[in-house]
Amino acid sequence: MPPTAAFTINFRDFYVLAPEIVLALWGLVVLLYDVGWLRKLPNASRQQKLGWITLLGVFGALIAAIHALMVRFNLYGMQELFNPAWMDFDRPEPVIFWGTLAGDLFTETINLFLILMLLVAIRLSMAWSFTDSWGEYFALILWSTVGMMLLAAAEELLTLFLTLETMTICLYLCTSFEKNKRRSAEGGLKYFVYGSVSSALFLFGLSLLYGLTGTTELYAIKMVFTPETGDSHIGLAGNVSGMTALLLMLVGFGFKVAAVPFHQWAPDAYEGAPAPVTAWIATGSKVASFVALMKVLLLGLAPWSNHMRDVATPGWVGVVAALAAASMTFGNLAALAQRNLKRMLAYSSIAHAGYMLVGVAAAGYSSRHSESAGSVLYYLIIYGFTNLGAFAVAAWLARDKDSDDISDLNGLGFQYPGLAVCILLLMLSLIGMPPLAGFFGKLYMFMEALNEKNPEGRLTMLWLVGLGLLNSVVSAFYYVRVLKAMFLRPAEGTVVAPAGPAIALPIVVGTVVALGFGIYPAPLVDLMKSAAVPMLDVSGELIGSSLERAMWNRARRAPTGPPTDVKLELPASVAPQAGSTAPQAESTPPPLLPGTGKGQGAASKKGGGMGKGAGKGAGALKKKGQGKGQDASKDAPPSDQPKTDSPTKDAEKTEAPKKNESGSDDLKKAAPKADAAKP
């Protein structure tokens, strides 16, 4: 963000972040309440009290998240109800805080699901007493969630890194919270050491990327790498520094999502951490990291994906495909040998990361980015809820038997048949057996992977999908071991006590999700499909705010001509944007009021680039265009800008080239001034 722009903060930006803000503040409330009022109480009752208080805050965040979605879809007339003048719902911007964070359908959806998972995880944490420091524990879990939600919303690399670290540092601490267990401290330390090394490498990758592009914003990075003509899939042939940056970043992401070969921390950390924390690392952190991975790869580095639409060419698709194959195979084979439930689930979650990387690779090479990404999101959500249930089983064993081997489950099917059947369904969903959601998710993802017109990459994808399916057969072997213990072995040793609501909740929720979205997946598929569109779409304001710098950098790198002479034009890929907004507007399911909602958002996105009078982005652009000295207020639209209102939206499509020209004219005007402003 250039320091030259004198931006004002729109209050609406805070409003969009309401769930995050509620959770962050509530973490403090929990901490203070613990220190202030509950110090004297015995540990167990402190845990329960704090747990309920934490849940209260999570409910608050949940309401905020649901509210945001209700306003977006205009359920029950929410849009009129919550539309005072200062809130500016007429022109919802897809990005907030000067383009660092996204605030669109996608973030709202992910927030909702993360909060729901958090709710389950917090309730699970109240199952038994594994630590004394309850205030710290709940606060850290809440803050890690804030990190996750912001990570999913991050639109530029610096924010991405900071939120990633917020999330992981909280989780490092939570991992070693079971202080009377050696393995907890060991797991936390391993997690921390691996995590910090990979973070350092990741940061190095980011810095290289910044060096190459001169910007940290994902969309601008994409624009810099996109060639002006020809296929936008340029790949990485011969680009050593680019390859280095890419590989370093993949190390970081590979660590976060526990993909082979960066997975070594996962089994130890999963086994060592208290079960609720493990559940949260395996679900929440994985969901957020996958979202960030997809954003960086599919948005920022999309031009580097592959060369000429083939998979096995220099570019990240090939690398991700290799990681996927390795993760699936290794994860499943290693899980075969495990006797500990948590460790087994750790290896299986490595394998699941492998399946999802297949989807990511597919989204990278295909021309149907957002559909493929939507299938990965669907899988993530299903995976998240079913795994929460699976780890709740581990929590149950840890609570009553103080050990979590698979053999500890012996005879559970006879003592608690109801919950055992639920666990059975969870395991079948994790194997991918129809008609459960795990099966549909896997099939959906694999089908999207194969659903690509161009034949070159398709064969590779078919092999990858075939490998994935074979791997699910292998996985059946170790998941069935859980079923075998529950239903075929007699109970032995200490018997587990009844689960209680804390442990039953995740199991039942997971089962309901697995069964419900397995038999009737259509609603979630639709939601994820429409959520994936804004995830991978251009963020309008970025065009105004930092594209110019990006263009400058690109011009400087160009072999011919000094920067002042070079013609700055919007790259060719902006032009298709006009076309790409149309399906986006259609795919948002409920009809929106004219002049509100996503359709208008899309229009205003475009307007941001093309100089829409009222748009903030255009305002920013304008300001830069007219020089920094001018104290232009954002509300006063410059008179020379063409007004674009929603009625003219259709006409705009046909006029797109012309507008483009005017937009680039604008930039051309802007360029010398900005140039002069540079030291």
Place this chain on the structure above:
Amino acid sequence: MSDLVLLTLLWLIPLIGSVAVLFIPKSMELAIKGVSLAATIVTFALTLVAFAEYVAPNSSASASLEARAKVNQVKADSVEGDADVHEEPGAAQSDLMVRRPWIPYFNIQYYLGMDGISLSLVLLTGLVSVLACLASWGIDKQVKGYFSLFLLLTASMMGVFLSLDLFVFYVFFEVMLLPMYFLIAVWGGPRREYAAIKFLLYTLFGSVFILVAVLILYFFESPLTTTGFSGHSFDIVEMTRIASTTGYYTHNIQQLVFILFFIGFCIKLPSFPFHTWLPDAHVEAPTPISMILAGVLLKIGGYGLIRLAWPLAPLGAQDWAFPVAVVGVFSILYGALVAMAQTDFKKLVAYSSVSHMGYVTLGMAVMNLAGAGKYYAYGVNGAMYMMIAHGITSTGMFFLVGVIYERAHTRDLNKLGGLLNIMPIYGAVSILIFFGSMGLPGLCGFIAEVFVVLAAFNYNRPLAILSAAAVILTAGYILWTLQRVFLGKSEQYKGLPDLTVREKVIAVPLVVLTVALGVLPQPMLLSWMSPSVQQTVNAVARGASQGQTGAGNTVASSQP
């Protein structure tokens, strides 16, 4: 009864029964058994209703699937939703077909229907499940779980035979595995866990092949664009039509798809070399489950071959016909020889299943398409007949083995003996059913073998001679078994009670059908089944001839 209700109830009633059983208190074992029996009987009655509808004169249900599919259209089956509005124009007429959108995004339909092929197997499933439920009366360990899983298994088997959408087919196909796994693993013999996991992994492995083939068919986009069909469909009827009348699926793709389907269903069938799970599963499974396994589950493999592998990839089938026929003949001979070497009664019957299923493979593979596939129709009819006949005789054989195991507590053929004197009714029933399995003229197995060998003779003489000679081996092991079990004198087993009333109730339908299918093949089965078989054969023959004539078209149309 409308089609939607009838066809849905066929699989839903066992499913409801399976859930209902769970809510009956553990102590009321008789109620549990009663509810299960009622559910299977109602299901069987419904299959008879469907049968009556199918064979009724001027019934609209006996039209070909393709013709009926045209009447039953899902309106607005666009990819992008909006499929809430639909009508079934054919709803008024009962034609045993129902189509509803399920997951419109992938063009997945809830698409059920029956023709002669599936109807015969649905009837078999209905009958065998009633008999197996009766045979389960003696189960005393975790009764509730047993009958719940049993009914779930019945529901999924019904669903497999009913579905005309590949996705629905696959869902039912997979749902079947889990109850089977538990039924073997909990209520089985000493090595039950090994047998159960072997069954599960083999079948899952096979289903991967099937799924890959399905995905290839779904996503294949042909160079031939003139057909008006662009893939992205799970509709079996439509895809069969495309494969048989147009050159949409190219030769290479059909070869690949055929091999994948063939391996997948061969594991289920099972055919050499994928048969090794079967003896283990049979030996360890409790008697009623063995009956279901041999009577119905193996038929799903054969049904997959007839319904999917051949019609969806006729060109591939033709290319691979000879190797497949060799595999079939080898299975026949190998199964018979191995059966001869067994001393475990149940294992012997299991290997005889491998041998008999070889006839199914052979009957499908003898693709002599001269004369509009006249001889080939013999083969496919024979394969279908073998499935039904084997469904009846093997159910009976496993039941009879179970009866003697319950009484004598051994299945060792060398220890048994002299039972004909001790249990005369049991002996008579056994001899009849074993002869039926052996293929004695006048009993059901004979018709099937004759049809298959006849078709094989017109395809390849050496293979036909080998498969005909296998009858000697079959007679060898069956007669030797009968001799060891029933003839001679035995002091040890004196006083064993003969068949009880319940067991007689089970035995009677099997005996009657064994004889009736052997004496009256035409009215019993062929008159209503073979038109559908003929349609399938025609489709395959037409599709295979696309290879000669259609290849030119494909090239020509893709050249400009």
